[in-house]
Amino acid sequence: MASILAVDDSPSMRQLVSMTLRKAGHDVHSAEDGTDALSFAKEHGVDVVLTDVHMPKMDGITLTAELRRLPSYRFTPILVLTTESAQEMKMRGKDAGATGWIVKPFDAEALLRILDRVLEPKRN
Amino acid sequence: MxxxxxxxxxxxxxxxxxxxxxxxxxxxxxxLTPENTDIETINNIFRAAHSMKGGAATFGFLNISSFTHGVETILDEMRSGQRDATEEVIEVLLASVDCIRDMLAASQNQTEADQGNIDSVQQKIDALLNNKAPAGIKSQPVKKPVSASSAVPSRGWKIHYAPESNIFKTGNEPKRLLRELAAMGDMSIVSSLGDDADFDSMDPESCYTSWDIELRGDIEKAAVVDVFEWVSNQSEIRIEALQKEDADVPENKLAESTEQTDAPSAQVVAAPKQAATQSAPKDSGSIRVSIDKIDMLLNLVGELVITQSMLARFGDKENAGGDAQGLRDGLLVLERHTRELQESAMQIRMLPIGASFSRFKRLVRDMSTKLGKKVELKLSGENTELDKTVLEKMSDPLVHLVRNSLDHGIEMPADRIAAGKPETGVLHLSAYHEGGNIVIKVSDDGAGLNRSKILQKAIERGIVAAGEVLSDDQINNLIFQPGFSTADQVSDLSGRGVGMDVVRRNILDLGGRIDLQSTLGQGSTLKIRLPLTLAILDGQLVRVGDQVYIFSLLSIVETVLVSKGQISKVVGTGNVYRLRDDYIPVIRLHEAFNMSSETLFSDSEEKKGELLVVVESDGKKMGLFVDELMEQQQVVIKSLEENYLPVKGLAGATILGDGNVALIIDVPGLVHSIDMRQLENAPQSSAA
Incomplete structure (x- = not known):
């Protein structure tokens, strides 16, 4: 059980991600854009951040970069969950400090498996 | 939630x-126009398309996601400045929006989308993309989940994995990956330190190790690829088949193999069937409510709880018979809070009309282009709030009125210039509060109604007798008669003559009314008045016999005391009363509702006169006899259809403070039925 921040501007996607993660026993918080997510993350520590790329106000890549600048988020896994699959975008995500890149549509099992994987170091 | x-x-x-x-x-x-390409606007459109594509793909509506993909690509090119927003591009994109809307509706309601249209728009999109496709369109068509990609099973795999030194900082843990691989089959592993691994200068947060792994077993390559899926960017990874000669397994091709693409067209066919898995109820719908309204509601509920506890004291035995003043105060507060609570609960159903108005931008644009007219659409009062049900039911009538204005009202540019008017016509949609009503106005500066033409048509159709003299208003109202259309040619775009009477009927059903003002050569204004809400009514309670009935306060014009002699019988029309310069039909409610007259007699001692309530609907007045006017109060309307049966002449029922049921008189219905009777029996002769 981990505390996860899911960031997506689409309510249905937020619900779907939240439902998937909650069913797996995680504690899910959601935010609807980067700005929203950043202020939440500053106030509450989370174990994993799961973010979309294209969002109003602040996009997911900027969010990733901003989070990495916070000392408490230096090592926090940040997964990008997006329809965007262009290599150039992925590289931008990576440069900003993203841990992983999951292309939507996502498979619930795959998402959970990946989460498990990024959560591992914390558990040991 | x-x-x-x-x-x-x-x-x-x-x-x-x-x-x-x-x-x-x-x-x-x-x-968006070729002259005005605001980047933020394009970004917004792009984001909307992008989210829709992602959502559609995620929820299995693959026809939508693959269609939207092309649209998204065009938008992406526009926002990166690789493509100009030409008229043609905007036109195609608007057509695509229609297709997406159609596909969404089809998936939601499990009906068929207009595939022919979608295909033709898809061709236009493809043509645009091929035409000016910039070098290397980056993003790809719909993705399939990685696990489904077609990799060849092999006897096993030889894997070289060398993560970048900062791998730990991104939250990844090689050990976990290795363990996952180990779970797939028989694994042997050799780890080696990188050349730059000097113990004295080692950074404890960096990774210096790489691994060579032999994994044996009947394992799909995709499964292996999957393990490294999102460290592939930060690592050097080679996956080679062990011994097996399926040698086309490429080296270090992780990125590609995780992104197997499918031809979009292949998925379109299957998709509508897949959509059948969902079952969205069509009409119960949800509503978006601003947080302010919810907070208000919660606040009031809080107040109510406080009031309740304040009143609870009086229920205590010790307090019984005590402090009457305190009890009265408490009840007053309770009443106030209950009323406020009711009001704010009603507010939840109220939505701004703006969303409904802005749809007309498109309609006006499309129709004026088709008709070759120039029209400017003005909107005002977009923030005026309407009950959700009213808003939904008004949508079709409004479309009809706007189409009428564009089609019949506003003239061709040449005609307008000839008439000394500006070339561009103005269509103005506005909404505002007036009294207890909401008013929606559709006005244009077009040709106005040609009354002599209307009258002529009405005579031709036998709606009006030849030689009859009608006032301007009466002529205007003829266009609301069933089967009336003055368009010389029925056009594709509006009016097959079924229109205006249906519009009026819809509005009457909502408890509203519609009036028309028109000046030849200067334009027409249609004014629709609607009640604020359908669920609550400002009522006038009246007594008829021993029953209490309720009139909508808004429908009452006046109340007069009438002596027996002032009612005259008119053949074919029934009883009429001369109200100043007008003769209005009157009915006795106890007759209309078949109540026994004995009940009445007991109440009506030889009185000076009877009470006549004059009501108005749709511009027509009528009188209703009642025995007594009682108080006015707000009543909550309960539907008779839902709880009992529809009853002619009654709009519903409510429960009074004393627990009795009172019936609500359907004034528009009564006026309409009287009207029908007159039309059937004889041409109306309501001259002064």
Whole structure:
């Protein structure tokens, strides 16, 4: 059980991600854009951040970069969950400090498996 | 909100947000012209398309996602400046918006989308993309989940994995990956330190190790690829088949193999059937409520709880018979809070009309182009709030009125210039409060109604007797008669003559009314008046016999005391009363409702006169006899259809303070039925 921040501007996607993660026993918080997510993350520590790329106000890549600048988020896994699959975008995500890149549509099992994987170091 | 919604509910949310997305795209596109290409507007449109594509793919509506993909690509090119927003591009994008809307509706309601139209728009999109496709369109068509990619099983794999030194900082843990691989089959592993691993200068947060792994077993390459899926960017990874000669397994091709693409067209066929898994209820719908309104409501509930505890004291035995003043105060507070609570609960159903108005931008644009007219659409009062049901039911009538204005009202540019008017006509949609009503106005500066033509038509159709003299208003109102259309040629775009009477009927059903003002050569204004809400009515209680009935306060014009002699019988029309210069039909409610007259007699001692309530609907007055006027109060309307049966002449029922049921008189219905009777019996002769 981990505390996860899911960031997506689409309510249905937020619900779907939240439902998937909650069913797996995680504690899910959601935010609807980067700005929203950043202020939440500053106030509450989370174990994993799961973010979309294209969002109003602040996009997911900027969010990733901003989070990495916070000392408490230096090592926090940040997964990008997006329809965007262009290599150039992925590289931008990576440069900003993203841990992983999951292309939507996502498979619930795959998402959970990946989460498990990024959560591992914390558990040991 | 409950924590776990089920899939059908999430689908419903998806459809709702997509509908909003489509609206965002449409209004954005309508603001876009070749001269005005605001980057933020394009970004907004792009984001809407992008989210929709992602959602559609996620929820299995692959026809939508693959269609939207092309649209998204065009938008992406536009926002990166690789493509200009030409008229043609905007036109194609607007057509695509229609297709997406159609597909969404089809998926939601499990009906068929207009595939012919979609295909033709798809061709236009493809043509645009091929035409000017910039070097290397980056993003790709719909993705399939990685696990489904077609990799060849092999006897095993030889894997070289060398993560970048900062791998730990991104939250990844090689050990976990290795363990996952080990779970797949028989694994042997050799780890080696990198050349730069000097113990003294080692950074404890960096990784210096790489691994060579032999994994044996009947394992799909995709499974192996999957393990490294998202460290592939930060690592050097080679996966080679062990011994087996399926040698086309490429080296270090992780990125590609995780992104197997499918031809979009192959998926379109199967998709509508897949959509059948969801079952979104069509009409119960949800509503978006601003947080302010909810806070207000919660606040009031809080107040109510306090009031309740304040009153509870008087229920205590010790307090019984005590402090009457305190009890009265408490009850007053309770009354105030209950009323406020009711009002703010009603507010939840209220939505601004703006969303409904902005749809007309598109309609006006499309229709004026088709008709070759120049029209400017003005909107005002977009923030005026209407009950959700009223808003929904007004949508079709408004479309009809706007079409009428464009088709019959506003003239061709040449005609306008000839008439000394500006070339561009103005269509003005406005909404505002007036008294207890909401008013929606559709006005144009077009040709106005040609009354002599209307009258001539009405005579031709036998609606009006030849030689009859009608006032301007009466002539105007003829266009609301069933089967009346003055368009010399029935056009494709509006009016097959079924229109205006249906519009009027819809508005009457909502408890509203519609009036027309028109000046030849200067334009027409249609004014629709609607009640604020359908659920609550300002009522006038009246007594007829021993029953209490309720009139909508808004429908009452006046009340007069009438002596027996002032009622005259007119053949074919029934009783009429001369109200100043007008003769109005009157009915006795106890007759209309078949109440026994004995009940009445007991009440009506030889009185000076009877009370006549004069009501008005749709511009027509009538009188109703009642025995007594009682108090006025707000009543909550309960539907008779739902709780009992529909009854002619009654609009519903309510429960009074004393627990009795009172019936609500359907004034428009009564006026209409009297009107019908007159039309059937004889031409109306209501001259002064």
């Amino acid at each position: 409950s924590l776990d919604l089920d899939m059908a509910e999430i689908h419903a949310i998806f459809f709702e947000e997509s509908a909003e997305g489509v609206d965002v795209m449409e209004s954005g596109l309508l603001n």
